[in-house]
Amino acid sequence: MQKLINDTGVLDDNWTLVEDIESELPSGNILVPAPYWLDNRDALNARGNVGIWLASDVELAPYLSLISSLPLIAIHFPAFANGRGYSLARLVKERSDFSGELRAIGDVLLDQLFFMRRCGFDSYLLKDGLSGQKALDFFSTFTDPYQLANDLPEPLFRRKHTAA
Amino acid sequence: MYKYDDYDQRIVDERVAQFKDQTERYLAGELSEEQFLPLRLQNGLYVQRYAPMLRVAVPYGLMSSQQVRKLAHIARTYDKGYAHISTRTNVQFNWPELADVPAILAELAEVQMHAIQTSGNCIRNTTTDQFAGVVPDELVDPRPYCEIIRQWSTFHPEFAFLPRKFKIAVNSHLKEDRVATLLHDIGIKIVRNQAGELGFQVYVGGGLGRTPIVANLVKDFLAEKDLLTYLDAVLRVYNLNGRRDNKYKARIKILVKALGVEDFAKLVDEEWQHLKDGPGTLTSAELERIKAHFVAPAYEALSDHDSTLQTHMADNKAFSNWYQRNVSQHKVDGYAIVTLTLKKIGTPPGDITDLQLDTVADLADRYSLGEIRSTHEQNLVLADVKKSQLFDLWQAAKQAGFATPNLGMLTDMICCPGGDFCALANAKSLPVAEALQEKFDNLDYLYDLGEIDLNISGCMNACGHHHIGHIGILGVDKKGAEFYQVSLGGQSGTGASIGKILGPSFARAEMPNIIGKILDVFVESRIEGERFIDTYGRIGQTPFKERVYAKAN
CATH class of the missing domain: 3.30.413.10 (Sulfite Reductase Hemoprotein, domain 1)
Known part of the structure; x- marks a missing residue:
């Protein structure tokens, strides 16, 4: 059973990931493939309870102006060493009006959680077998990182001068 | 040089804790080989032919004597008594135990050093001119x-x-x-x-x-x-x-x-x-x-003409050779930049023992404001030496084995560790370097040839920068046997260019003679004052090709 977490605890996962559109959509909250949503936006918005998941090789430009009212967007990591999702996360959070939850799915391991949170992810569907409790330690690896990112609006060289 | 503040130190300390945890989880089987791989790589840790190789970051090639002593200590305690200067100005250890790496990192952190991002698919160590801050004609440091x-x-x-x-x-x-x-x-x-x-x-x-x-x-x-x-x-x-x-x-x-x-x-x-x-x-x-x-230190007001230096030069041919080859002009009168070459015959290029590291640290303290630089040509630099102390420094450096007066010469080669150590290599590179150093050990001949960059890589990854050697040698695998491809005309300076492959590759034993033939063509064809690369640029590849591939009869 895969654990869903955020940076403070283990969460209940009440979204169903629809990997491929076969015939009928499941009931309840569903995460559908982004291209399918783009083609069927009116119907899906009328249905409600719909979020989208982005493949790691997605061309993001067509989506950025359309996603403001979605409750949940997931970015898929096909392999943990494929880091395209980090840039996608920052663009979704920083170049659109999206204000919902951004989730990392796929090959989501522990040692990458710190970077993922910094890039704007809010929740993480851990790879099967990983402990949600243990994962929580991995959000505080570094106390004061150098760079600005989605979590810190200023780089260290501005932050520490403000502090002083 | 840059000194860490509390923020910098905490980041490095937190890194030590992070990597310790990662190593422990790997050894306990909680991280798979595949999951640990990029984590250890981002900490400069390769698994090589015989043991892990740990690459320690030397940001833009600058070290204090205290840091160099720490490297000597690590070489002695955790390795086989030597380290290797890489072409990215980093320092590599070839024989540490994986389980010791967290302890090595903790020791490094004590002297503001680390192995962060020295490998892996991330942003690596930034490099710059090894003469930064002390050389004339620099815009800014x-x-x-x-x-x-x-x-x-x-x-x-x-x-x-x-x-x-x-x-x-x-x-x-x-x-x-x-x-x-x-x-x-x-x-x-x-x-x-x-x-x-x-x-x-x-x-x-x-x-x-x-x-x-x-x-x-x-x-x-x-x-x-x-x-x-x-x-x-x-x-x-x-x-x-x-x-x-x-x-x-x-x-x-x-x-x-x-x-x-x-x-x-x-x-x-x-x-x-x-x-x-x-x-x-x-x-x-x-x-x-x-x-x-990085503000300039308080230099003394000295004359640029040191009479004792002139006397030693006149009296001692070996010192004079070294001065002319291995000493460069400093921007401040009365000071000089000294390159300590790590290219002694019989020693792999860039290798340095723990005792030599300690000696370099002592020399830096005594003669050069306590700082040492590593170069992408795999040598070390003392950047602030008083001209009046050059002779003393030379004697000490000579005794320690790094005053071979061949800087910029044919035998000052760049060479990767090759198939002797590296799991990626197609062929050994160190024995080729050694055979060339042995064949071309006559200093008068080397000085007559003038500046030649000869670079050797054991595989396509080009760690030995063979593409930008005036003469480049690339190890290739031909049906399981080690062969060597020669390219000519590469250079790395302001007119950077990529060398052109000469033709079919050669067996290792042929290499000294092949390079000899190439040098013969140069010596016969050059116009007074031309470097190898200039002659090559003027006459092109054909004369070299004809000589090297001429039928034996």
Whole structure:
């Protein structure tokens, strides 16, 4: 059973990931493939309870102006060493009006959680077998990182001068 | 040099704790081989032919004597008593135990050192001119910008898993390029614009490896304060658009080539418009803070003509040879820059023992303000030596085995560790270097030949920079046997170019004679004062080819 977490605890996962559109959509909250949503936006918005998941090789430009009212967007990591999702996360959070939850799915391991949170992810569907409790330690690896990112609006060289 | 503040120290200390935990989880079976691999690589830890290899970062090649003593201690305690200077000015240990690596990192952290991002598909150690800050004709000291880039790139959350490795070099010299700027993913030249403002020319997409390419200019003037926002834009464009389907096509050079430099520059500029003048913009307070770590020391007012030096030169041919080859001009009168060569015959290029490391640290304390630099040609530099003390320094260096007066000569080769140590290599490189050093050990002949860069790589990854050697040697695998391909005409300076392959490859035993034939053609064809690379440029490859591949009868 895969654990869903955020940076403070283990969460209940009440979204169903629809990997491929076969015939009928499941009931309840569903995460559908982004291209399918783009083609069927009116119907899906009328249905409600719909979020989208982005493949790691997605061309993001067509989506950025359309996603403001979605409750949940997931970015898929096909392999943990494929880091395209980090840039996608920052663009979704920083170049659109999206204000919902951004989730990392796929090959989501522990040692990458710190970077993922910094890039704007809010929740993480851990790879099967990983402990949600243990994962929580991995959000505080570094106390004061150098760079600005989605979590810190200023780089260290501005932050520490403000502090002083 | 840059001294850590509490923030810098905490980041390195937290890294030690993080890697200790990762290693323990790997050894306990909680992290798979595949999951641990990129984590250990980002900490400079390779698993090699016989043991792990640990690459310690030497940011832009600058070390204190205290740090060098620590490296000596590590070589003695955790390794077989020696270390290796890499072509990225880092220091490698070839024999540590994996379980000892966390302890080594903790020792390094005590002297403000680490192994962060010395390997893996992330932003690597930034390099610069080994004579930075002390050489005449430099626009400004490039090292503050290297340090600014170091901090920005250290654990950058967005760029830890790029399509491929990423290397940045900075040059600030008005006439020379000792850092192969244009053969980097990003090459930065520090310039002034017509208004006299300081800034950067940014070149992108250079590199060696399988597809050697000279970088293209993508920004002809970038203001000083905009350095990091622009780098963020370049890296983001690369991270989003670089290929991940084929590791041989994943470097940014392939992306720049595929898009064309104009379209690539346009993409970067569009991205940069979002970041420019934002909070990532450098403040003058930060620029001043970093620059303050690199202010020139209080040099004594000395005459540039030291009479005892002149006497020693006249009396001692060996000293005079060394002075002419291994000592460079300092910007301050009465001082000199000394290169200690690690190219003694019978020793792999770049190797240095623990005792030599201790000796270098002592020499630096005694003669050169306690600082040491490593060079991409795998030598060490003492940058602030009084001319009046050169003779004493030479005697001590000679005794320790690093005063071979061959800097810039044929036998001052760049060479990767090759098949003797490296799991990637197709062929051994060190025995070729040694055979060449033995054949060409006559100093008068070497001086007569003049400056020649001879670079050897054991495989296509080109760690030995064979593409940019005037003479390049590449180890190749031919049906399980080790062969060597020769290329001519590469160079790394301001006129950077990629060498051209001469023809079919040779067996190892043939190599000294083949290089001998190439040198013969040069000696017969040169015009007074020409270097090898100049003669090659004038007469082309054909005469060399004809001689080397002439039928035996």
